[in-house]
Amino acid sequence: MNTWRIDEDALESIVIGAGILGTGGGGNPYVGKLTARKLLRAGRPVEVVALDDVPDDWNLCVAGGMGAPTVSVEKLPRGTETTDAVLALETHTGQRIDAILPAEIGGGNSIEPMVVAANLGVPVVDADGMGRAFPVMPMITYLIYGISPFPCALADEKGNRVVFSHGVDSHWLERLARTSTVQMGGFAGCAVAWMSGADAKRTAIDGTLSWARRLGDRVRRARVAREDVLDGIVEVAGGRPLFHGKVVDVERDSAGGFARGQVVLDGFGGDTGAQMTISFRNEFLVAWRDGEIVATVPDLICMVNREDGEPITVERLRYGFRVAVLGVPCSDLLRTPEALAVVGPPAFGYDLPFEPLEAR
Amino acid sequence: MNTWRIDEDALESIVIGAGILGTGGGGNPYVGKLTARKLLRAGRPVEVVALDDVPDDWNLCVAGGMGAPTVSVEKLPRGTETTDAVLALETHTGQRIDAILPAEIGGGNSIEPMVVAANLGVPVVDADGMGRAFPVMPMITYLIYGISPFPCALADEKGNRVVFSHGVDSHWLERLARTSTVQMGGFAGCAVAWMSGADAKRTAIDGTLSWARRLGDRVRRARVAREDVLDGIVEVAGGRPLFHGKVVDVERDSAGGFARGQVVLDGFGGDTGAQMTISFRNEFLVAWRDGEIVATVPDLICMVNREDGEPITVERLRYGFRVAVLGVPCSDLLRTPEALAVVGPPAFGYDLPFEPLEAR
Numbered sequence: 001m002n003t004w005r006i007d008e009d010a011l012e013s014i015v016i017g018a019g020i021l022g023t024g025g026g027g028n029p030y031v032g033k034l035t036a037r038k039l040l041r042a043g044r045p046v047e048v049v050a051l052d053d054v055p056d057d058w059n060l061c062v063a064g065g066m067g068a069p070t071v072s073v074e075k076l077p078r079g080t081e082t083t084d085a086v087l088a089l090e091t092h093t094g095q096r097i098d099a100i101l102p103a104e105i106g107g108g109n110s111i112e113p114m115v116v117a118a119n120l121g122v123p124v125v126d127a128d129g130m131g132r133a134f135p136v137m138p139m140i141t142y143l144i145y146g147i148s149p150f151p152c153a154l155a156d157e158k159g160n161r162v163v164f165s166h167g168v169d170s171h172w173l174e175r176l177a178r179t180s181t182v183q184m185g186g187f188a189g190c191a192v193a194w195m196s197g198a199d200a201k202r203t204a205i206d207g208t209l210s211w212a213r214r215l216g217d218r219v220r221r222a223r224v225a226r227e228d229v230l231d232g233i234v235e236v237a238g239g240r241p242l243f244h245g246k247v248v249d250v251e252r253d254s255a256g257g258f259a260r261g262q263v264v265l266d267g268f269g270g271d272t273g274a275q276m277t278i279s280f281r282n283e284f285l286v287a288w289r290d291g292e293i294v295a296t297v298p299d300l301i302c303m304v305n306r307e308d309g310e311p312i313t314v315e316r317l318r319y320g321f322r323v324a325v326l327g328v329p330c331s332d333l334l335r336t337p338e339a340l341a342v343v344g345p346p347a348f349g350y351d352l353p354f355e356p357l358e359a360r
Numbered sequence: 361m362n363t364w365r366i367d368e369d370a371l372e373s374i375v376i377g378a379g380i381l382g383t384g385g386g387g388n389p390y391v392g393k394l395t396a397r398k399l400l401r402a403g404r405p406v407e408v409v410a411l412d413d414v415p416d417d418w419n420l421c422v423a424g425g426m427g428a429p430t431v432s433v434e435k436l437p438r439g440t441e442t443t444d445a446v447l448a449l450e451t452h453t454g455q456r457i458d459a460i461l462p463a464e465i466g467g468g469n470s471i472e473p474m475v476v477a478a479n480l481g482v483p484v485v486d487a488d489g490m491g492r493a494f495p496v497m498p499m500i501t502y503l504i505y506g507i508s509p510f511p512c513a514l515a516d517e518k519g520n521r522v523v524f525s526h527g528v529d530s531h532w533l534e535r536l537a538r539t540s541t542v543q544m545g546g547f548a549g550c551a552v553a554w555m556s557g558a559d560a561k562r563t564a565i566d567g568t569l570s571w572a573r574r575l576g577d578r579v580r581r582a583r584v585a586r587e588d589v590l591d592g593i594v595e596v597a598g599g600r601p602l603f604h605g606k607v608v609d610v611e612r613d614s615a616g617g618f619a620r621g622q623v624v625l626d627g628f629g630g631d632t633g634a635q636m637t638i639s640f641r642n643e644f645l646v647a648w649r650d651g652e653i654v655a656t657v658p659d660l661i662c663m664v665n666r667e668d669g670e671p672i673t674v675e676r677l678r679y680g681f682r683v684a685v686l687g688v689p690c691s692d693l694l695r696t697p698e699a700l701a702v703v704g705p706p707a708f709g710y711d712l713p714f715e716p717l718e719a720r
Contacts, residue, residue, distance in 0.1 A: 088525050088526070091525065092452055092523065092525065094454065153525075155526075158527075158528050158532070159526060159527060159528050160524070160526065160527040160528055160532055160536060161524070161525045161526040161527065162522060162523070162524050162525070162536060163452065163522070163523040163524075163525050164520070164521070164522050164523075165448050165451065165452065165513075165521045165522070165523050166448070166515075166519060166520065166521040167518075167519060167520040167521065168518050168519050168520055172518070172520055175543055176520060176522060176540055176543050176544075179539045179540065179542075179543050180536055180539065180540065182539075183535055183536050183539050184536075
């Protein structure tokens with residue numbers, strides 16, 4: 001089997017790339033990076049296996065953090081939460097996991113699978129279930145395309161473990177798991193979507209971990225070469241710049257375990273005189289330019305520091321940041337009718353049809 | 361092994377006896393009775409085994425309803441919730457249960473173990489973990505005397521099952537399970553305290569199911585013989601009458617999944633001119649006669665219809681009811697220092713030492 005090993009250099013790039021592709025959410029990657037780097041330096045390798053190379057009979061599950069990203073930077077994790085959640089699933093099923101699948105290629109949740117993989121001595125699969133980040137569990141391609149959300153396990157840093165063994169559907173799981181997460185302090189480790197290698201090949205979005213790495217590599221190269229980082233990002237991520245502006249207002253609250261709100265940008269450069277408003281619920285949802293919609297979920301609305309391409313996550317949003325906003329077309333797996341029913345604008349409370357970024 | 365079989369006549373008596381000993385809580389027994397009677401009529405026997413006769417190597421667990429009694433009479437159960445919770449524990453542990461232990465001898469939770477036992481074809485043990493009813497899980501002798509609260513399972517009528525596989529302590533379990541119960545609609549089936557027969561003999565309150573039956577038998581005999589039912593209750597339950605009065609005020613709310621509040625009684629008969637106030641949190645906690653405390657948890661404060669001895673549970677409290685209030689000394693297992701730390705007045709927010717009813 002062909003695998004590649006994540007070293008500190010690759011980790012550095014993935015943090016940047018996944019931060020951009022996380023569309024403002026997925027959890028802040030900084031703490032996750034520190035944890036992963038500590039494990040790498042302790043000699044625990046993280047191997048990445050291509051989706052095509054995963055044997056059909058392997059046991060896989062999704063591992064990541066659940067909760068409000070705003071909490072994850074204030075309440076520092078112990079670093080074992082998500083591993084404990086996977087162990088709880090193993091105990092419950094009486095079987096061992098052969099590899100870890102990322103839930104989303106965004107922020108902390110693109111790093112967390114590496115931490116779990118290093119702890120358990122198994123590889124990470126080069127794929128994810130969103131090709132970006134989303135705020136709730138049902139919005140994951142594995143579940144959209146028929147993998148059972150049960151059993152699912154949550155674990156916290158205090159030693160509590162909860163297994164959701166059976167249930168009505170992923171919305172009930174989300175509801176029960178979200179309230180447990182709030183009780184656990186607003187952030188918990190989560191393991192879900194126990195599946196075979198064959199199931200993963202049918203439902204995962206392929207190659208997203210290496211995509212994030214290439215994107216991060218490109219940003220870092222642009223910084224060193226003093227090129228425009230935006231050109232580099234568009235070159236690897238696709239899509240196009242939507243706006244250049246300064247953050248002039250941020251509204252947010254953390255109701256129900258989410259970071260909800262909106263950010264307002266005053267344009268500069270070619271966008272001087274224009275204004276952009278972007279709503280978010282952990283991730284950026286809809287972008288309006290002077291009142292007109294220019295991009296919506298499930299397409300990616302990414303925000304980076306204008307100068308160095310550093311991703312701006314919602315919990316870091318602050319008055320005065322000078323940023324660039326990019327629109328990136330989402331994976332085709334998110335544009336099918338069954339996916340749009342779960343991740344389209346109406347699923348977030350917007351009475352709009354989805355219009356692909358390329359068609360706007 | 362000696363067992364006795366619960367028939368419709370025994371069920372009728374247990375409902376009355378456990379209703380009285382439930383001190384206002386434990387869930388309304390009416391719906392449970394209907395479910396149990398249906399199973400009995402369908403030919404599913406319920407066998408009761410004496411605690412002494414339980415083999416040391418049997419697997420036992422506690423099964424009952426969790427939530428606000430006020431909800432359990434409005435949101436009718438499917439009848440399989442608690443059985444599903446036990447099945448979830450069996451699946452999780454990979455072992456079968458040999459008998460069901462009642463959590464409390466009070467209201468619906470004295471009937472629910474019979475429903476589970478009939479569904480699973482195993483006996484019920486003639487014992488419980490409270491010798492009365494209490495509002496939260498840590499207040500159970502099994503846990504007070506060292507049985508692990510993990511794993512614990514919850515199940516609802518919709519098909520959701522949650523297993524609390526590991527955790528900090530019973531207070532964390534209570535916190536996590538209570539919020540899940542609220543999400544499940546305010547009432548759920550619960551299975552907890554997986555233990556051996558030997559552990560049960562060490563930690564259970566012995567003989568309480570047959571005690572409830574004898575109490576109910578006595579009330580029914582008094583009704584037929586037109587004797588004073590209060591004399592009959594005191595004869596079997598012990599203790600003494602504390603007050604005769606009419607309900608003149610009831611305050612309540614259902615915050616946090618509990619039925620909390622207080623009831624005020626205006627005295628009649630020998631108590632004319634006096635007033636009694638009784639606070640409750642699912643169960644009656646403290647009784648004041650004209651401002652002076654006459655009984656507190658963990659002693660039993662029981663309320664019955666003055667005429668026919670029918671138990672009055674908190675969710676049935678209503679203006680105009682003419683009732684008798686009785687005080688009954690609790691089990692010695694609830695009066696040790698380790699038990700009083702969990703079930704004494706301070707555990708319910710009252711800054712009072714526990715003074716036994718007999719000493720007042």
